[in-house]
Each structure stands twice: as structure tokens, then as C-alpha cells.
Amino acid sequence: MRKFKLSPVYISLLTVVIFAAAIFAGMQTGWWITEGRGTPLAGSKGGGHGGESEEVTEEHIVNEIDEITEEEHETEGIAGSSTVQNALDMGITMEELEQVLEGAIEDTSVKIQDLVSERGLKFGVVKDALNALIDD
Amino acid sequence: MKSKHLRLISQIAFFAFIAIIAVNHSLTEIGRGLGFVPELSLHAICPFGGVATLASLIMGQGLIRQLHASVMVIGSAVLLLTLIFGPVFCSHICPLGSIQEWIGKLGKKIFKNRYNKLIPQKLHNILKYLRYVVLVLVLVQTYRTATLMFANVDPYYALFNFWTGEATIAAISILVVTLIMSLFVERPWCKYACPYGGLLGLVSKISLFKIRRNEATCVSCGLCDRKCPMLIDVSKKKKVTDTLCNRCMQCTYEEGGCPVDRACYNGILNAKQQEEAK
Known part of the structure; x- marks a missing residue:
């Protein structure tokens, strides 16, 4: 009778073994x-298709430009938020x-990371x- | 060693593995990757990615852009496991299921007998089909866009990406709600929203091994019903074919969910067939 049953111990072991195998x-x-x-996630930061949209106001754009400029000054090179245009501006x-x-x-506005x-x-x-x- | 300890070890190991992979991926992007950890993105080991990719291929949309071919390997492994044992992926491997279960242990201590009884049975019986609505929506959206749209709302993705900025606010919100709900309801995401769990549940209908109840030896104490995290009435069935069953085995004697040795077990044949086979 036992041969048609499987103890939970064996199920746990076999699950890991079969998965790894x-x-x-x-x-x-x-x-x-x-x-x-791989592409940027749809709707996530950095582009892609569809996803939820966010209302863009003039203030929002100004803030974002300020943030990017500040980051450029801080990093003085390519960072996670750098766009293609940023890289072109840096002389590449x-x-x-x-x-x-x-x-x-x-598109030069796309992020390099994306x-x-x-x-x-x-x-x-x-x-x-x-x-x-850039250093060269 | 007790089986529940083995399952816990398996859950912790897989949770830690995915967490290390996710952290290492972030570190690699800033040039500080851990040399001894493989450089993988979550999109390379996404368990649901295999299904979405397969659906996309069948519908002639080609491979989904975010994903890698390795997801087909993971998807096939999970499918094979499900065909043999049922949805053991959910109970032994899935990190999102594990973290809900762990938070649920705290909930059990706080709410005791009231835990997992917050949602009325009638409502539960309706809500459990929500997983299939989500599954259809995900597959349709995947077909339409050929991108992994589900990642935008996926709490699994958010769990291992909330610090990267890649997880959307929607996904992080769903994760937070899921984790808070886990204090009151056992595995709420698995029960009511997980499209992958829903699909594996359907596949498990034809799995080789199933939870079976030996009517001859069962004393109908109802302990298995109370132990079942997915609210299945095990004591009223000869064979558990409910798509919610994730083979956690908590209803069995070995896991303390049955007072009679092998009255409730995971087997291929039912008790009568086994007697005949002898």
C-alpha cells in the first residue's frame, strides 16, 4: 500500500531536486x-509601452530639469539617470x-540605463x- | 527531520537566493557586484515569465521583450513538478507565498482562532475565481503589447525591486496591501489574485499525486479543514481536486493535520484502488 503514497518529506526533497535538475x-x-x-518595463520609469500616465505640469518639468542638472554637477559623468542627450552634451x-x-x-531623450x-x-x-x- | 522543517528550509533557501540575485543585480549596475553570485536579472528567472512567453509564442507574438530564454526552463521545471506533485512550487519555492506564510504565523499568534476567518465562506467561494480573471487579463495584455505588463502590478517583482525604482507605485502598493492582509488572511495573494497559482491549480487537476482521504480510517474530526490555509473542506472529499490546494501537506498526519496515520495522504491511487492493487 505504501508504494502508492509519498511522504511530505520526499515531496520536499524531490521538489528541490527536480527543480534543480x-x-x-x-x-x-x-x-x-x-x-x-530586455526593454524598460512597460509604464515604469524610463519609457516603454503603455502603463499609467502622469500629468506633466510646467513646474514638474522645471523641477526635473533642475534635478538632472544637479545630478550632472554631482556625478560629472554618466549616471543612472543620464540620457543620451546628456552624454552628447558631455562631448561623446x-x-x-x-x-x-x-x-x-x-531618441536622444531616452535614458542610457534603459x-x-x-x-x-x-x-x-x-x-x-x-x-x-568623456575623460579622453 | 520533520517534513514541515524541510519545507521551511526550502522556502528560506529560495527566498534568500532570489533576494541575493536581486541585490547583486542592483550592485552590478553600479559596478559593485558580488563576484560569487551569478549576474542575473529577475526577468531571467521569472517563474510566470515562462507562461507569458509560451502564450505569446502560441499567439504568434514572438518572445516577450523583457524576458530571457531561461524563463522557459524555469516554466518547464515548474510545469513538470505540478504535473507530478501538484502546485508544490507555491508551497515550497515561491518567495511571495513564503513571506505571506511567515507573516501569517504572526497573524495566527495575534488573532488565534479568528485568523483566516475574516472573509466569509460565501465571499471566499466567489473571490477564489478572481485569479482566473487576472490570468486572462494578463495573457490578453501580454498578447496585445508583447511586453510583460504584469510586472507593473506584480507584488513579486516589487518585493525584490522596491529599492531600484523599477517597481511601479501600483506594484509596491499591492505588495504592501498583500503583506498587511497576510496578518488576517492566510496567503491572500495566492488565494485571490495570483494568476500563476491559478494556472498551476488548473494543471494540478491532472497531477499524478493528489491529496486523498481514506474514508475507512478517517475519523472525520475536521482537523484537516481547520489546518488547511486555503480553506478547503478536506474532510468532505475523497480526493482534493480544488485548484486552491498548493500541496503544503498541512492536512496530513506527518504535518499534524490528521490524527490517524495515513488517513489523509498524498498518493496516486485512492484507498480502495490501493487495496485492490495489493
């Missing part, structure tokens, strides 16, 4: 790909940006490369 099998068969895709050419970001850039996540790149690497170009 499936991931291992995925790695072995080449399906475990954890990079190379569009060709250099497209080379580092591995693709064409259509392009990085969209293209499956690592922000730390991109940031260092762009800051090196």
Missing part, C-alpha cells in the same frame, strides 16, 4: 540564456554612443566605457 538540464542543452533581451559623439550601446539610437537593459548589456561596463570617452 531541470535548470541543470536547461544549462546543458543551451536553453539557460539569461542575457541578450553619437557614433561612439551607438558603438558602446551596440545599436542605433533613435537602452542598456533593453539590449541586455551591463550598465557598469557601459558606464565605464562612456566615462572613459
Whole structure:
């Protein structure tokens, strides 16, 4: 009678083992790909499609510009909030940006961090490369 | 070691693993990643991402833009587990389910017998279908936009991203409400809103192993009903096929939810079939 029953102990153990084995099998068969895709979340900070909209007032825009300017002064380089336009203003050419970001850039108002996540790149690497170009 | 301890260890391990992955992802973006932790984003290990991706592929929309191919591996692993044991992902792995359960333990101490009885049974019987409304909405939106729209309201995503600015206010609000509600209701998100849990519940209808009750030995004390976090009347069933059952096993003898050894168990055959098989 016992052979058709499964103790909760075995269920717990088998759950972890099967889950881990499936991931291992995925790695072995080449399906475990954890990079190379991604866009900004829809509706979240930094663009994307749809999502909830926020009423933009003149005051809001002025505050945002002030914030960006303050951040630029503080960081003096590429930061998480830097846009493509910020990078251009810092003296990096569009060709250099497209080379580092591995693709064409259509909108200069988009955040670099968003392009990085969209293209499956690592922000730390991109940031260092762009800051090196600014230093040059 | 008791099975409930093993389940708790499994829950803590997976919760810690996802938390470390999420923190490391943030640290990597500022160039301070932990070298010994794999550099993954949550979109690479999103359990629901596999379903959304599969739905998107079936509907001819291609891969969802935020996600990586690895979600198909995670999705397949969870599907396989569900086909064999039922929705054990929810009870053993899901970090959002785990944190609700842990907060619920505090709620049990505060509210004692009143805990998990806040919502009337009739209302509960209606609300439990809300998961399928959410599931349909998510799949339709995913089809329409080919993006993971659910992340905008997903408390799971918010739980591991609330510090990054990537989680929306809506998602963080839903997370906070879910965690507060967990003090009164056991696993409120799982019961009433989780689209993934709803889907796994449907798949579990054809799972190999199911919670079964041996009518011959059951003393109908109703302890299993009181122990069940998902408010299922286990003592009135021969076989638990309710889509809410997440195989936490709390209704079984081993977990202290049944006074009779193996009156309530997780098995392939019912008691009569087992006697015949002998």
C-alpha cells in the first residue's frame, strides 16, 4: 500500500531536486540564456509601452530639469539617470554612443540605463566605457 | 527531520537566493557586484515569465521583450513538478507565498482562532475565481503589447525591486496591501489574485499525486479543514481536486493535520484502488 503514497518529506526533497535538475538540464542543452533581451518595463520609469500616465505640469518639468542638472554637477559623468542627450552634451559623439550601446539610437531623450537593459548589456561596463570617452 | 522543517528550509533557501540575485543585480549596475553570485536579472528567472512567453509564442507574438530564454526552463521545471506533485512550487519555492506564510504565523499568534476567518465562506467561494480573471487579463495584455505588463502590478517583482525604482507605485502598493492582509488572511495573494497559482491549480487537476482521504480510517474530526490555509473542506472529499490546494501537506498526519496515520495522504491511487492493487 505504501508504494502508492509519498511522504511530505520526499515531496520536499524531490521538489528541490527536480527543480534543480531541470535548470541543470536547461544549462546543458543551451536553453539557460539569461542575457541578450530586455526593454524598460512597460509604464515604469524610463519609457516603454503603455502603463499609467502622469500629468506633466510646467513646474514638474522645471523641477526635473533642475534635478538632472544637479545630478550632472554631482556625478560629472554618466549616471543612472543620464540620457543620451546628456552624454552628447558631455562631448561623446553619437557614433561612439551607438558603438558602446551596440545599436542605433533613435531618441536622444531616452535614458542610457534603459537602452542598456533593453539590449541586455551591463550598465557598469557601459558606464565605464562612456566615462572613459568623456575623460579622453 | 520533520517534513514541515524541510519545507521551511526550502522556502528560506529560495527566498534568500532570489533576494541575493536581486541585490547583486542592483550592485552590478553600479559596478559593485558580488563576484560569487551569478549576474542575473529577475526577468531571467521569472517563474510566470515562462507562461507569458509560451502564450505569446502560441499567439504568434514572438518572445516577450523583457524576458530571457531561461524563463522557459524555469516554466518547464515548474510545469513538470505540478504535473507530478501538484502546485508544490507555491508551497515550497515561491518567495511571495513564503513571506505571506511567515507573516501569517504572526497573524495566527495575534488573532488565534479568528485568523483566516475574516472573509466569509460565501465571499471566499466567489473571490477564489478572481485569479482566473487576472490570468486572462494578463495573457490578453501580454498578447496585445508583447511586453510583460504584469510586472507593473506584480507584488513579486516589487518585493525584490522596491529599492531600484523599477517597481511601479501600483506594484509596491499591492505588495504592501498583500503583506498587511497576510496578518488576517492566510496567503491572500495566492488565494485571490495570483494568476500563476491559478494556472498551476488548473494543471494540478491532472497531477499524478493528489491529496486523498481514506474514508475507512478517517475519523472525520475536521482537523484537516481547520489546518488547511486555503480553506478547503478536506474532510468532505475523497480526493482534493480544488485548484486552491498548493500541496503544503498541512492536512496530513506527518504535518499534524490528521490524527490517524495515513488517513489523509498524498498518493496516486485512492484507498480502495490501493487495496485492490495489493
